[in-house]
Amino acid sequence: MADLPPGSAAKLKSVALESGATVCGVADATAFDAYAPEKHRPGDLLPGARSVVVVGGAQPREGDWAATSPWVMQTMGTTERIQGVGRRLAQYIESEFGYYALYVPPGTASGDTPFLSLMLAAELAGLGSRSLAGPVLNREHGFMYWSAVITTAPFEADGVETSPACPAPACREMWDRERTTPCLATCPGSNGGCLSGKLENGRAVRTFYDAARCNTRVHTHWVGGFQKVLEETLNEPDRDKRKMLLYGDFFTRSLWAITYSSTNIAQCFECMRVCPAAHGLREMR
């Protein structure tokens, strides 16, 4: 950690946890080169980038997972909580250590492509590993949201996780018995779902996630829905029908979704709801 005082990474992680993160790790900026496409690597966003600091947390609460209505999870966004921590860390790095720091914007740079893959960042920072269902799961805390900061500060990088959270022991047992796991069973790609995969010797050797199909299910009330209704309305010659389209339940709900929630641009959560590695580690009354 040339040029940084001893204990800088530990101090940074301590500030991250105090600010609301559940976990914090550091990845070497050059580690992305092997996986991330051109224009989506740390050095493309911040010239001279040396490290990527990743924070995870703001996961849904046990009560959210237990809610019987699927709309609870699909409309109650919690990602902003961890994004606030990311922003704060970027400011902290600049003011405390004097190195440039860039908070990686959430959302996409174009199409479905993020500026920098936060899931890849979490993996490279040793905070989790990919699951059969797609999301990166932390061994201790399961499913969580991620935020990242690219910096020119040479923080000491953490190693990647060697023992994945997925598949959980219960899932391995289920695979041995039924050749499926809870997530694969809840949304099987072979039967109109989004997921498929294969385990061998307790490890995932093949995974498949149909992002396009998943999107059509969860983006129903998001930007795509808005655009679709707008197009229909513009093409509708009947005045009363136009009014129904614009003031009806679907369009109204789309507007609420766009303006007040964020997680329904993510997954429908049903694969994570049944995942023993994603949550449920704490017994609740």
Next chain:
Amino acid sequence: MTREEQVKAVGMKAGARVVGIAPVEAFRAKVPEGHRPEDILPGARSVVVAGGDGPTAGAWRCPDHRVMEITGYDLRENVAVHAMCDFIEGTLSHRAIQAPSLPVHGHEPPMSMMHAAELAGLGTRSLAAHIILNPEYGLLYYAALITTLPLEPDQPLAEPACPHPGCAAMYKRIGTTPCLRVCPACLAGTVQDGRIQTSTYDREKCHSRADLRHRLVPEGASSDRERGRPRTAADDDLQRLLHEEHPVARLLPRLDRAMLRVHARLPRRAQVPEAPVRPEARAR
């Protein structure tokens, strides 16, 4: 601790970078009727303004302009204002509301946060779109509260933050500044004796450009072939100009980028060493 110090401490603890106080009477001189604090909260006595951090110095360096468009600010000023409102109502037993600042028709906000920040001594107007700049922190985002609590006000700044000495020197040499030169379509102005003499900002033109999806000069990351290090950030020339570390070969870097970065906090804070940043980048 005085009441003013108590209120400010609450705001700073909640995430504000700066907090200032303006008396409601100060708004009468320049603010039209209907947009003054007492028009919004009857019996208003004070306006407390909080400034939240703008983009990090790293964000200013990003070659992808969309990063700045998405992550320009962190909204802490709003959190700070709500924390101070709670404190004023809960502890000091006076009414307090967040000052409405989002335009309700056209471009007119119910109350101008820029003007409030000026009156509270937190910054002064700049040549660049009249954006308020704080002398220590540069570009900040402002929110305010209106309260019936009488507070000792701060004074507007005597010395303007803009033009920066580097910009004033540039104007003296070639009759323009970095911001005026980068966007002559929207901005115009003159500097005399190191102070803004005239300043024009064509807001309508600026708005129509800021929403363009296809820029005249495309920005983005370099191709793989061009990614080979070492390379410099887009604002390196400007950094050298402003800090006068080296003779400047070119007075300006690219002309297609916003230049408020010249006021980013990092280079101006005494406690932040610059040396570790640029030598590291150049060494690679």
